Amino acid sequence: xxxxHQIGERAILVHISQMGSPDPDDLHEFRELALxxxxxxxxxxxxQRSAPDTRLYIGSGKxxxxxxxxxxxxxxxxxxxxxxxPSQERNLEAFFECRVLDRxxxxxxIFAQRARSHEGKLQVELAQLRHMSTRLVRGWTHLERQKGGxxxxxPGETQLETDRRLLSARIDQIRRRLSxxxxxxxxxxxxxxxxxxxxxxxVGYTNAGKSTLFNRATNAExxxxxxxxxxxxxxxxxxxxxxxxxxxxxxxxxxVSRLPHExxxxxxxxxxxxxxADLLLHVIDAASGQRAANIAEVEDVLAxxxxxxxxxxxxxxxxxxxxxxxxxxxxxxxxxxxxxxMSAATGEGADLLVDALQExxxxxxxxxxxxxxxxxxxxxxxxFQQGFVxxxxxxxxxxWELDVDLSRRDYExxxxxxxxxAAQWESLEPRxxx
Numbered sequence: 001x002x003x004x005h006q007i008g009e010r011a012i013l014v015h016i017s018q019m020g021s022p023d024p025d026d027l028h029e030f031r032e033l034a035l036x037x038x039x040x041x042x043x044x045x046x047x048q049r050s051a052p053d054t055r056l057y058i059g060s061g062k063x064x065x066x067x068x069x070x071x072x073x074x075x076x077x078x079x080x081x082x083x084x085x086p087s088q089e090r091n092l093e094a095f096f097e098c099r100v101l102d103r104x105x106x107x108x109x110i111f112a113q114r115a116r117s118h119e120g121k122l123q124v125e126l127a128q129l130r131h132m133s134t135r136l137v138r139g140w141t142h143l144e145r146q147k148g149g150x151x152x153x154x155p156g157e158t159q160l161e162t163d164r165r166l167l168s169a170r171i172d173q174i175r176r177r178l179s180x181x182x183x184x185x186x187x188x189x190x191x192x193x194x195x196x197x198x199x200x201x202x203v204g205y206t207n208a209g210k211s212t213l214f215n216r217a218t219n220a221e222x223x224x225x226x227x228x229x230x231x232x233x234x235x236x237x238x239x240x241x242x243x244x245x246x247x248x249x250x251x252x253x254x255x256v257s258r259l260p261h262e263x264x265x266x267x268x269x270x271x272x273x274x275x276x277a278d279l280l281l282h283v284i285d286a287a288s289g290q291r292a293a294n295i296a297e298v299e300d301v302l303a304x305x306x307x308x309x310x311x312x313x314x315x316x317x318x319x320x321x322x323x324x325x326x327x328x329x330x331x332x333x334x335x336x337x338x339x340x341x342m343s344a345a346t347g348e349g350a351d352l353l354v355d356a357l358q359e360x361x362x363x364x365x366x367x368x369x370x371x372x373x374x375x376x377x378x379x380x381x382x383x384f385q386q387g388f389v390x391x392x393x394x395x396x397x398x399x400w401e402l403d404v405d406l407s408r409r410d411y412e413x414x415x416x417x418x419x420x421x422a423a424q425w426e427s428l429e430p431r432x433x434x
Contacts, residue, residue, distance in 0.1 A: 011039040011077040012069055016047050016058055025290045029257070030081040032207075033103075037110045042073045056095065057088045067096055079106055083258070103258060104131060119181045126174045133167050198247045198361055200239070201274045201310075203302065204283035205294035206254030209317040213283055213344035214251040217354070241358040246387065250277065255301045257293070271305045279360065280312040286341065287321035313356060314339040320346050327352055336360070366411040367404070374398035382414075 015022050015030055027044060034041050047062050056063050057080065066078060077099050078092070084102040092100040101109070108128050115121045202210045218237035235251045252274055274280065280302075288294060302308045319325045320343040327349025330339035337356040342349025372380055380400055383389050391403040406414075 009039050009077050010073065010075050011041055011079050012066060012073065012075045013041050013044045013079050013081065014046075014058070014066060015044065015081040016049050016052075016062075018049060018051070020048070022046050023290075025288075026081070026257075029290075033106055033110065033256075034079055037106055038113070039077065039079065042075055043069060045069065052082070052088075055088065055091055057082065057084055057092070063092070063095055070096055070098055077101060079103075107256065107259070119178070122174050122178050122181070126171060126178065129167055129171050129174070133164065133171075197238075198278040199250060199276070200247050200279045200281055200357065201250045201252055201277035202281045202283055203252060203274055203298060203307075204254060204281075204315075205285065205288075205298055206256050208254065208283045208285040208288075208294070209344045210254060210283045211251055213281075213315065213317060214249060216344045216347060216350055218249055239354075239357075241354065241361065247278075247357065247361060250274075255298050257297045259297075259301060271307070274302070275305055275307045275310070277307075277310055279357075280307065280310050281315050282312050283315045283317050285318055286316040286325070287318045311360075313337060313360065315353060316341045317344050319343050320348065329356055366406055370400075370402045370404060371395070372400045372402065376400075 011034060013030060013034055015027055017023075027046070031041055031044065045062070045066055047058065049059065049062075053059055058066075069075065070078065075098065078096055079101045080092075081103050083104050084092070084100070089100050089102060108124070108131060111124045112128065115124045202214060204210050214235070214237070218239050237249050239247050239249045241247065252271065282295070282298060284291060284295060299308065302310075314330075316339060319327065319341050325341060327343070328341050329337050329352050330341070332338050337359055340349060340353045340356050342353055344350070370379075370383070374397070376399070380402065383402060383404055386406070388404045388406040389402050390405050393401040395401055
């Protein structure tokens with residue numbers, strides 16, 4: 001159904017700057033996007049223009065130059081690092097006599113290749129359909145007149161109207177299916193909230209090292225590669241902190257500059273993990289020349305999806321690529337961790353990140369000691385079953401001395417509902433030396 005280019009398709013890349021010379025990092029990212037989609041970039045055509053041309057986006061002279069390159073290089077595709085209007089895309093294809101793809105179509109194509117889960121494929125298809133609905137006229141100009149003739153007379157519906165109606169029906173169908181998937185995700189989130197298990201969501205610019213960090217922290221085997229959008233589908237794993245508490249770590253899709261609005265809207269349910277997280281780990285490529293701009297892009301997307309109010313811990317990754325930078329933890333005026341400098345690839349500073357998480361999630365927790373008699377076996381078993389016990393010592397009278405760590409909510413729940421434990425719970429003695 002969709003205009004997707006084939007793997008290895010010979011492509012000419014076009015980047016037009018509206019403010020001075022093009023940024024080398026922007027050109028590099030554009031080329032990496034094309035490579036990630038499977039294209040074979042032949043050359044990069046750059047230029048400057050104060051404002052886009054309404055008909056071709058570029059000027060007639062630049063269009064002639066690109067057409068000559070197409071003929072000389074035998075290119076099959078021209079990719080623009082800009083968002084083209086449907087009419088501009090159509091006019092360029094007619095002028096070049098080959099396929100034209102804009103930045104939005106390029107990113108959608110990459111997502112279509114990388115989606116693996118049922119939900120991810122539905123979300124990508126929804127984004128593609130929304131994008132395609134504005135470009136239906138392409139390829140159907142000979143059918144713009146109303147249907148007619150023997151066997152074709154009817155309500156007078158044009159071919160384009162038929163296509164738009166079919167697309168609209170498919171979009172509604174996908175939305176309903178995604179709604180069901182989102183309901184299932186919400187059930188999982190409710191279960192985690194009920195169990196008082198905090199969620200930590202990894203966010204960041206694409207290729208900042210989120211999946212590598214996720215694998216390092218959880219011993220998972222999420223696909224991680226030095227390319228843009230190496231992983232797309234979200235993955236959740238449990239991470240045990242030093243004092244016994246657990247958090248759920250969520251690896252999400254990476255962001256990129258000028259992320260298509262269709263994708264932001266389509267992936268709203270997946271990004272719900274980010275919106276409802278207890279903490280965001282903003283993974284930043286510390287070695288990138290575009291570090292400040294990438295941070296701003298991520299913060300902009302977080303604001304779009306309503307996650308800009310979620311507490312955040314910055315993780316400056318890839319310090320192994322920098323000189324004179326060592327693993328460390330930056331703190332605010334109150335001594336609270338606000339940033340961790342580390343390398344997910346080498347593991348340098350990984351322990352500092354886990355310690356910072358332990359410190360952040362220790363707030364609002366009860367850490368104490370329980371002395372249980374031999375008759376308190378049920379309480380002991382329950383504390384172990386819930387994962388609250390950090391250490392255990394056997395006492396001479398046959399009882400146990402347990403160091404426990406649990407949330408305030410679990411503490412109050414045990415007092416309220418486990419009536420048989422009330423007397424024993426009174427023997428819990430808070431410890432200030434932890």
